[in-house]
Amino acid sequence: xxxxxxxxxxxxxxxxxxxxxxxxxxxxxxxxxxxxxxxxxxxxxxxxxxxxxxxxxxxxxxxxxxxxxxxxxxxxxxxxxxxxxxxxxxxxxxxxxxxxxxxxxxxxxxxxxxxxxxxxxxxxxxxxxxxxxxxxxxxxxxxxxxxxxxxxxxxxxxxxxxxxxxxxxxxxxxxxxxxxxxxxxxxxxxxxxxxxxxxxxxxxxxxxxxxxxxxxxxxxxxxxxxxxxxxxxxxxxxxxxxxxxxxxxxxxxxxxxxxxxxxxx
Numbered sequence: 054x055x056x057x058x059x060x061x062x063x064x065x066x067x068x069x070x071x072x073x074x075x076x077x078x079x080x081x082x083x084x085x086x087x088x089x090x091x092x093x094x095x096x097x098x099x100x101x102x103x104x105x106x107x108x109x110x111x112x113x114x115x116x117x118x119x120x121x122x123x124x125x126x127x128x129x130x131x132x133x134x135x136x137x138x139x140x141x142x143x144x145x146x147x148x149x150x151x152x153x154x155x156x157x158x159x160x161x162x163x164x165x166x167x168x169x170x171x172x173x174x175x176x177x178x179x180x181x182x183x184x185x186x187x188x189x190x191x192x193x194x195x196x197x198x199x200x201x202x203x204x205x206x207x208x209x210x211x212x213x214x215x216x217x218x219x220x221x222x223x224x225x226x227x228x229x230x231x232x233x234x235x236x237x238x239x240x241x242x243x244x245x246x247x248x249x250x251x252x253x254x255x256x257x258x259x260x261x262x263x264x265x266x267x268x269x270x271x272x273x274x275x276x277x278x279x280x281x282x283x284x285x286x287x288x289x290x291x292x293x294x295x296x297x298x299x300x301x302x303x304x305x306x307x308x309x310x311x312x313x314x315x316x317x318x
Contacts, residue, residue, distance in 0.1 A: 096116045126153060149169050
């Protein structure tokens with residue numbers, strides 16, 4: 054089924070969220086009210102144009118098909134803040150952008166209206182149409198010191214997108230300060246990000262009900278030695294997770310429906 058059609062036709066009941074994997078660090082959340090939240094979708098070839106990083110996974114949806122109510126960006130790197138996708142999305146007058154501080158000037162340079170931009174620093178919270186978003190500590194090094202993760206709460210379900218970060222459990226746990234239902238963590242292990250074992254160690258400390266890896270397969274430059282960027286290694290490492298934490302690897306374009314009771318289909 055066409056990815057856009059899948060989003061449109063997926064019925065989300067009260068007490069549920071639908072989670073769609075876009076690839077790389079990109080996800081779409083659909084709520085029971087029919088609202089869509091896109092997080093870090095990389096849909097273009099901007100990284101090849103800018104850095105000669107050729108994408109290895111075709112985009113599951115084109116930028117002009119995206120119909121987002123909220124568009125979240127964890128930091129300014131082009132595989133998260135896609136400079137070729139954002140101007141297309143900005144043409145939709147309803148879309149609100151929520152972004153880290155290092156994205157503010159870039160959004161304005163791309164002619165995104167300032168009144169449709171919400172900038173969240175670490176620990177800041179914003180609410181819209183019953184959806185709560187809080188910026189969480191992330192350590193993505195000197196090249197992205199303002200990078201954040203996002204805690205998204207809707208219909209009593211908490212989704213924590215870690216963003217790009219090194220393994221900093223003390224700081225992350227202090228910033229997060231709550232239990233979560235779904236946690237999404239990078240495993241590529243390059244450019245300062247966690248490797249699979251660190252994502253699982255952090256998962257063991259946060260103890261979400263579902264732990265989902267991301268940031269793999271998109272670029273050859275994000276694959277390195279020792280199984281970095283390998284979801285199979287993540288599944289092997291997930292054996293260390295506590296009994297209440299389930300590891301789930303999603304394929305690009307896959308849909309996962311999570312219920313507040315803690316079950317998924």
